[in-house]
Each structure stands twice: as structure tokens, then as C-alpha cells.
Amino acid sequence: MKKHTTTMKDRKAQTKTKKNQVCKLAAKQRLTVGLDLGDRNSRYCILDEAGQVVSEGQVPTSSTGLNSLFGKMPSSRVALEVGTHSPWVSRLIAAGGHEVIVANPRKVKLITQSDRKNDRLDAEKLARLARVDPQLLSPIRHRGAEAQMDLTVIRARAELVEVRTALINSARGLVKTSGERLKQCDADQVKETTAASLSEDIRGAIGPLLRSVETISQEIREYDQKIEQMVKRYPEVALLTQVYGVGTLIALTFMLTIDDPNRFTHSREAGPFLGLNPKQRDSGKNRPELGISKAGDPLMRSYLVQGAHVILRKGAPDSDLRVWGLAKAGQGKKAKRRAVVGVARKLAVLLHRLWVTGEVYDPHYQRRAEEAAKKVAA
Numbered sequence: 001m002k003k004h005t006t007t008m009k010d011r012k013a014q015t016k017t018k019k020n021q022v023c024k025l026a027a028k029q030r031l032t033v034g035l036d037l038g039d040r041n042s043r044y045c046i047l048d049e050a051g052q053v054v055s056e057g058q059v060p061t062s063s064t065g066l067n068s069l070f071g072k073m074p075s076s077r078v079a080l081e082v083g084t085h086s087p088w089v090s091r092l093i094a095a096g097g098h099e100v101i102v103a104n105p106r107k108v109k110l111i112t113q114s115d116r117k118n119d120r121l122d123a124e125k126l127a128r129l130a131r132v133d134p135q136l137l138s139p140i141r142h143r144g145a146e147a148q149m150d151l152t153v154i155r156a157r158a159e160l161v162e163v164r165t166a167l168i169n170s171a172r173g174l175v176k177t178s179g180e181r182l183k184q185c186d187a188d189q190v191k192e193t194t195a196a197s198l199s200e201d202i203r204g205a206i207g208p209l210l211r212s213v214e215t216i217s218q219e220i221r222e223y224d225q226k227i228e229q230m231v232k233r234y235p236e237v238a239l240l241t242q243v244y245g246v247g248t249l250i251a252l253t254f255m256l257t258i259d260d261p262n263r264f265t266h267s268r269e270a271g272p273f274l275g276l277n278p279k280q281r282d283s284g285k286n287r288p289e290l291g292i293s294k295a296g297d298p299l300m301r302s303y304l305v306q307g308a309h310v311i312l313r314k315g316a317p318d319s320d321l322r323v324w325g326l327a328k329a330g331q332g333k334k335a336k337r338r339a340v341v342g343v344a345r346k347l348a349v350l351l352h353r354l355w356v357t358g359e360v361y362d363p364h365y366q367r368r369a370e371e372a373a374k375k376v377a378a
Contacts, residue, residue, distance in 0.1 A: 031073070034127030035080040036119045037061060037089060043119040044069065045127045046076075056120065061085055063092060070096050079130035079137060081105050081122075087142045101130050106295060107138035143259035150230055151256040154249070157223035158299055161187075164216045171206050171213070178202055188217045227252065239354045242361035244317050245310035246351065250303045254351050257300040261355045270352040274301050276345040292341060301344070308343035319363035321346055 029049045036043045038061055045056040059065040070078070070093050078093050079101045080086055086102055094100045103126060105111065111125050129136045143151070168190055175182045180198050192210045195203045231237050231248055240251035257274070264270060271277050275295035294301070310316065312325045321343055329339035354361055362368070 031076040032127050032131040033070075033076055033078045034123040034125065034130065035078060035089075036123040036126065037080055037083055037085045038119065039085075042066075043123040045120070045123040047127045047131055051128065051131060053124070056123065058119075061089070066092055067096075070098060073098070075099070077101065077130055077134075079103055079126040079134070081108075081111070081126065082140055082142075087148055088145075090142055091145060101134045101137055101139045102142060103129075103137035104140050108136075141260075141263065143256065147256045147259050151253070153223065153226055153230065154253050154256070155299060157220060157227070160216050160220050160223070164213055164220070167209055167213050167216070171209050174206055174209075175202055187213075188220070190214070190217070236355055236358075239358060239361075240351050242354065243307075243321075243347070243350060244319065244363070245307040246347070250307050251351070253300055253303055254348070255355065257297045258352065258355075261352065264352065267349045267352040267356065270348040271345040274304065274348055276301060276304070276341060276348060304344040304347055305340060307347055308340045311343055311347070312340065317363070320366040321350070321363070323367075 031049075031054065032047045034045045034047075040061055041058045042061045042065075043056070043058050046054045048054050059069050066089065070076075073096075075097045077099045080089065081103045082105065090100045090102050103111075108129070111117070111122055126137070142148070164187055168187055171190075172182045175195075175198065178199070178201075180202060183194050183197065185194060190210060191214045192207055195206060195210060227249065231252055234252060234255055236255060237248060237251045240246055240254060241248060258264075258270070264273070272293070273296050275293045275298075277293055279290040279293050308325070311319070311322050312329070316322060324346065325339045325343040328342055329336045350361075353359075
């Protein structure tokens with residue numbers, strides 16, 4: 001007796017028939033698609049205007065696979081979560097004439113904290129939320145392809161810096177176990193010869209590690225050269241580097257992270273966008289003091305904190321930002337950490353303001369304004 005089996009050819013034919021049916025339906029009404037992106041394959045769920053599931057399945061997470069689903073589909077609303085693949089996928093789908101909504105998973109607890117969570121259900125929930133009200137997904141906007149590639153260079157450099165720091169710390173720790181110490185110097189000055197004063201046994205043990213550090217430092221310098229060339233395409237960087245503590249790297253990373261200065265109605269929105277605003281869980285009279293939200297780009301947030309440390313360190317030039325930070329620092333490590341974060345938040349607002357207006361930076365603007373107000377009042 002002949003067995004009833006489904007061949008690969010039959011499955012491909014069924015998939016093609018299903019996609020043709022979807023295209024015919026889409027021609028009559030606007031569809032909503034939820035797309036749960038995976039590393040190799042992505043699940044999708046398609047709803048009609050009445051909220052009924054028209055089709056669901058999976059496609060390869062590749063240009064060819066996604067074009068096979070969305071290429072022939074008339075303009076539809078497509079919702080997907082932000083992730084590794086979401087930047088290029090959102091651009092690919094949008095280029096086909098579709099409305100793309102990139103959901104912020106931190107704000108969509110219905111999906112991230114669901115008791116029933118799998119790729120198929122996540123795709124359906126994305127579709128249903130997008131169909132009812134896209135704002136329920138707290139949509140984010142990805143930067144352009146060029147800005148994304150430039151930012152990739154900066155992030156790759158940051159990864160090397162982190163690896164170098166870890167190797168140097170390991171070398172110092174290993175040396176200390178033998179009762180010796182590695183010579184103090186800047187990270188980019190650490191070489192195999194840094195261990196010249198140590199015993200022969202220790203030099204033999206950590207020599208290869210220090211050679212790796214030296215190689216990584218050279219790679220970092222090459223990235224620095226690329227970034228210096230990149231800056232020439234962003235003349236606005238000069239506006240941001242007017243602020244003491246903000247170098248080319250911080251300024252360029254800030255611009256690439258924000259991408260569009262007009263994305264904010266007010267400059268003060270830059271702080272929350274980068275996760276530097278306090279979290280809130282107010283209930284009645286209960287207003288607990290919480291940490292910052294840490295939303296947005298962690299690398300940019302760390303760079304702003306570095307800039308804040310430079311502004312507040314001993315010997316830094318006087319400015320409104322420095323005076324405010326020192327007043328908040330008070331006594332104790334906790335107060336100082338809060339002051340640094342507060343300065344970082346204000347620094348983000350200041351940089352966005354300079355970028356938008358193109359103004360010449362006045363480090364004592366607030367002080368002068370207050371003095372002028374006092375004179376008028378007198």
C-alpha cells in the first residue's frame with residue numbers, strides 16, 4: 001500500500017498557495033502582520049481588518065526569505081520587536097512600501113512577561129497590538145543605514161577597549177599572587193617590556209598576555225584613525241566639543257545614537273531617551289527613590305558618565321554644570337554617584353541643545369542669566 005507522505009515539493013507548493021491567497025486578500029483589505037524575529041527563522045502572523053488570523057508560519061531571516069513574504073504583499077502594517085536583526089529587517093520591509101512598527105520590548109510586558117510565551121504567540125500578540133493601537137508597542141525609530149555602520153565602528157572599538165582592560169587587570173592580578181607588581185602606566189602604554197622589572201618566571205608567564213594587549217592597542221589606534229576620518233562627514237561635532245569633557249568620540253557617538261536631532265520636541269527628552277532619568281513607581285503618597293531606567297544605548301550612557309567625571313574632577317574649569325554637580329555631590333559615595341549621573345543627564349540635554357541651535361557654548365550662561373535677573377529686580 002502506498003503511504004500518504006508530504007514531500008518537500010508538496011510543502012513548497014502549499015506555502016506558495018498560502019502566500020498567493022494572502023496577497024489576494026491584502027489587495028482587498030489592509031492587513032496587519034506580527035513578525036517575531038529569530039536568528040535563522042522568524043515566525044509571522046497575519047490578521048485581517050476584523051482581527052481574524054489569515055495566515056501564520058515561518059520564513060528564513062534573510063533578505064530572500066522576507067522578500068518572499070512581503071515582496072508581493074500590498075502595503076500592510078508590520079510589527080516587530082527591536083533586536084539584533086530589526087534594523088536591517090525594518091529597512092528592508094519599509095522599502096517594500098509597508099508601514100513598519102518596531103516595538104520596544106522593555107515597555108511591552110504583555111509579551112516579555114507572559115505566562116504563555118513562544119514565537120508563534122509572540123507574533124500574534126505583536127499583530128493584535130499593532131492592529132488596535134501602534135502606541136501600545138511604544139515604537140522606537142532605528143537610525144539610518146550609514147549612521148548604523150558608522151556606529152558599528154565605534155562599538156567595535158569599545159569592545160576592544162573592554163577586552164584590553166580585562167587582560168590588563170588579569171595580568172596585574174596574576175603578578176600580585178607572586179608578591180610582585182606590574183609597573184603603573186596608561187592602558188595604551190602596556191607592552192611586553194612593562195614586565196621588564198619582574199622576575200623571569202613571571203615574565204615568561206604573562207609575556208604572551210602583554211603581547212596580546214600591545215596588539216589590541218594597535219588595533220584601537222587604527223579604529224581611532226577611522227573615527228577621525230569619519231568625523232569629517234559630521235561637521236556638527238565641533239558644536240558639541242565646545243563643552244569641556246566632551247571629545248570627538250563622545251560627540252560623534254552622541255550624534256550617531258540620536259541620529260536625528262529633530263526626533264525630540266524638547267532637548268530635555270534626551271536624558272530619558274538614553275536611560276538617565278530616575279524610574280518612577282509612585283502610588284498615592286508613596287514615592288520611592290529609584291535608580292535610573294537604563295533604557296536606550298548603554299555605550300552612549302557610559303560615555304556621558306565619563307564626560308561627567310571629567311567635568312567634576314579636581315582642576316576642571318569652572319562652569320554652570322560643574323557648580324551644579326559639586327553642589328549635589330555633598331558627602332559620601334552614594335551622593336557623588338548621583339551627582340555624576342545628574343551631570344551626565346544635563347550634559348545630554350546640553351549637547352542636544354547645542355546641536356539643534358548651533359549656538360556658541362557659554363559655560364556660565366545660567367549664572368549670567370541669574371545675575372541679569374537680579375539687576376532687573378533691583
